Amino acid sequence: MHMVTIDNFNFKGLRAIVRVDFNVPLDKKTFEVTDDTRIRGALPTINKILNDGGSCILMSHLGRPDGVPQEKYSLKHVIPVLSKHLGREVKFADDCVGESARLLAASLKPGEVLLLENVRFYLEEEGKPKLPEGVSEEEKKAAKEEMKKRQKEFTAKLASLADCYVNDAFGTAHRAHASTTLIAAHFPGKSMFGYLIEAELKAMDKVLHAPDHPFTAIMGGAKVSDKIMVIERMLEKVDNLIIGGGMTYTFIKAQGGKIGKSLCEEDKLDLALQILEKAKAKGVKVYLPVDAVNGDAFDANANTSVSKVNETPDGWMGLDIGPETIALFSEVIKNSKTILWNGPMGVFEFEKFAAGTSAIAKAIAEATAAGAFSLVGGGDSVAAVNKNKLADKISYVSTGGGAMLEYIEGKELPGIKAIRG
Ligand code: AMP
Secondary structure: OOOOOHHHOOOOOOEEEEEOOOOOOEOOOOOOEOOOHHHHHHHHHHHHHHHOOOEEEEEOOOOOOOOOOOHHHOHHHHHHHHHHHHOOOEEEEOOOOOHHHHHHHHOOOOOOEEEEOOHHHOHHHOOOOOOOOOOOHHHHHHHHHHHHHHHHHHHHHHHOOOOEEEEOOHHHOOOOOOOOOHHHHHOOOOEEEOHHHHHHHHHHHHHHHOOOOOEEEEEOOOOHHHHHHHHHHHHOOOOEEEEOOOOHHHHHHHOOOEOOOOOOOHHHHHHHHHHHHHHHHHOOEEEOOOEEEEEOOOOOOOOEEEEEOOEOOOOOEEEEEOHHHHHHHHHHHHOOOEEEEEOOOOOOOOHHHOHHHHHHHHHHHHHHHOOOEEEEEOHHHHHHHHHOOOHHHOOEEOOOOHHHHHHHHOOOOHHHHHHHO
């Protein structure tokens, strides 16, 4: 069957249940939304439905309430911002599958918006039972079975509120939850992606399947083990692989360098060498840092010094890439036509070790201005882009960290499969 797309679907007179990602940061005291990026991201989809003459039932998770309703995780806190952006009233059901949701959904008129309370106030959303310590394997199995049944009922209740389903929450597309995946089966021929997920898929597919060359992947962050799958997949695609961040030191130590107290995964040294060999065999150029900004402690106020990356003084640890590395990496980036970036170059949360990550963000923005296609994903890299006010200078800033990595690794995301088939 041909997949339905939001653009060729007419919502006139229909109630659409839309999975959005309103997992936004809230002020700890006032519960005001402190960053509304994700809310703004959902607006094109919501507006298309409303402009067609349909109505919207919005559902999302917020935080990790683990099945326990709590004020600090209530989605009602997003209403003022959402209402302002939409220029209309937003109704609220304080229980996503209860009587209030049923009545409010049933009375929803074209052009109206109903927001449901946090779907994760029910364990059924994720479908994982909470088990006390020390239960037997048999009891565990029974609890899982029971939860599966309840999850089915929960999904059916959500589905019963609407006539069609739109998934626009990319950040949770790698989770097989009720609202992200299971619900799609209730709307055959009437399940589709929203504009945000469409854009995410388009950006990732461009990088994976139709990159212009030279193609450079920049991988940073703490651990090799988290990124190994992506790195291996990237070796099939890229011309250049830039490695930075904490994972640098596993590679440096594997090559016989001195790394002081730097982060290192001792059990991944062989793996690091294998990656380098594989890259060589495939003709991929690997760029590791040549110098580093070291700290004498893992602390925002640590003393700093610069050394060659493989000559970290005893008692010190490498916490950012150094000036020569910034120049080297920037040059490679600026000569690229496709750029994929995930993971910071250093402990960018500490101002003293943030320069490397910021410099990379700037180099990517410059390359983009010169015609490259750039895709940046992962909470930390995105934060660095935003901090440097460069979001509109990157071709695509992904809203999903884990989901993006899994898609690029080649895994099938349940939320995508549920709609694409
Ligand atoms: P990840 O979640 O794997 O992308 O890792 C992100 C984290 O890696 C950030 O919190 C950074 O502070 C941390 N990080 C980056 N570079 C280093 C480094 N050289 N040493 C220790 N941690 C680092």
